[in-house]
Amino acid sequence: MSRPFTPAVVTASDLRGGHVVWLAADDRWVRDIAAAELIEDEAHAALRLLHAQSQPLVVVGPYLAEARRGPHGPEPAHFREIFRSRGPTHLLPGPGPGPVQPAG
């Protein structure tokens, strides 16, 4: 018997800005994983990933990242994806975030 499908989100890097984005149910690319679409069906996941892969002028390297349902929306399952969703875990030097990067 094949392994049951683990819920996932589609994530990628924004082509122009390089920042992390997730695919929402309404096809927008969002900056907050909580606003992403949690995909619980394997066939639907394949379709959503295809949809992401068909946008090479918007995103780079889309993939399915394991996620789980949280109180405010999807949450990353693996620690790598936790860091990816929150940014570096150490205090950054300098005055803080630089130029605002528009989403999408």
Next chain:
Amino acid sequence: MYSYSDFDEAFVRARVAQFRDQVDRRLAGALTEDEFRPLRLMNGLYLQLHAYMLRIAIPYGTLNPSQLRQLAMIAERWDRGYGHFTTRTNIQFHWPRLVDVPDILAALADVGMHAIQTSGNCVRNVTADHFAGAAADEIADPRPYAELIRQWSTDHPEFSFLPRKFKIAITGAPADRAVTRSHDIGLRMLRDAGGAPGFEVLVGGGLGRTPMLAQVIRPFLPEAELLPYIEAILAAYNAAGRRDNKFKARVKITVFEHGLEAFRDEVEARFAEIREGFAGVDAALLASIRASFAPPPLAARDPAPFHAALARDGAFRAFSDTNLSPHRHPDHAIVTVSLKAHGATPGDVSADQMRALADIAERWGHGELRVSHEQNVVLPHVARADLPAVWAALKAAGLATANVGLISDIIACPGMDYCSLATARSIPVAQAIALRFRALELEHAIGRIKIKISGCINACGHHHVGHIGILGLEKGGVESYQVTLGGDATEAAAIGERAGPGFAHDEIVPAVERLVEAYLALRDGPEESFIDTFRRLGAAPFRAALYPREGRRDAA
């Protein structure tokens, strides 16, 4: 330092224009990501965990104040106000947008900088002793040779698609501050019986998943034969190196699989073929390069103000004890500026600090700055009389941490806080160790010790050559840290041995603390450093300290 010739200037500008066009074509859809990736990597642009990362070359770690000011400008205008110095003496910006990178490269070209060959399977930035041109123990400044190799290797048509990346390090002093034995080629200056300069040539070193120390392929290579001999090594490697398996493609594996003798035969045969072709062109070039590295005029200066400050100020004395090294001119010193303030990210430097360093170098340091592979900045020529003023200026910029060579002076790669290859974080481990030992107020009592941390098996944090090495891995869905002991990055180079099972993220700092406590209990007086105690006693007592429960189990 070396200034760009018209040729260099035109070459770099052409590259910027070329890359601007490549970015435009990627954004317009004329290039796919698969087509674009190698082009951006050739210009030092990676796509990392959170953003693009631009790795900018700092050839042999040498910078001038206007370059550092320009890096500060770039950090503020196009990034997040800071940069990160790496273990290969480059600087990385961790947040540039793709659309801004052509402008960043143009701004770099304005000050004679670029990101060419900071990635890809080519000859990478040639690193050198960060005390070059200043060290009291130096035979000759290694940087003219490094610059000669840089010019020869840049866009070299034969060596632009090597089996794998290729790193060269060079030292001009018997003390090896450039970790030559961990490089694909290590060059160590020597003099022959007649006093003529030359090199001990080492080949096949590297860290990563298969750590190996470079072996001597030529005990003495006359200076004049440097370039043809290196070309012969590259040619032999280019032909024999494996292209079927990325993990077996470095020259260390070629040397290992073929054997040093067989590889040497290949190199010598190739050398015999090409030696004539160089016909002195390289010597003429070297002579012209050497003029660019003329040492600054160092006048005799009464060091009385230095001694007065030492007597007056304990904090200055602590800084002097750890952060100064002997200069060949007795009235001068080499200042190592620590980028390892307790709790800070090793190697990170803010734009304000870059400008402060540029100002200090200009005012008191003959306009010279170096980046060390240990992720610190060096002011190579400071008059001892000026040290109190330099220290005060560093202090004002948050750069006077007196910990060079101590337990908080840790090398750490960016790890999983930035790097897409990482399997665990490095930076928070370094920060926690530094803060812990400051809280214990043990740092100075512990003395000289090297902790090096990598966030994956690729070993950018040089963990194999740390007295205590820490390797972050993933185990069962969580971060796990493996400890190696007894590594050494100096002329007494050694690969550390794995101590045993890994530690969880919240266990690794206590584990390091137990190691250090064991050392303090076992050492033969404060003069015996951690590595010397380790060499005297072997790993067993340190293993016992790391894994106390196992010992109890064995005893039961």
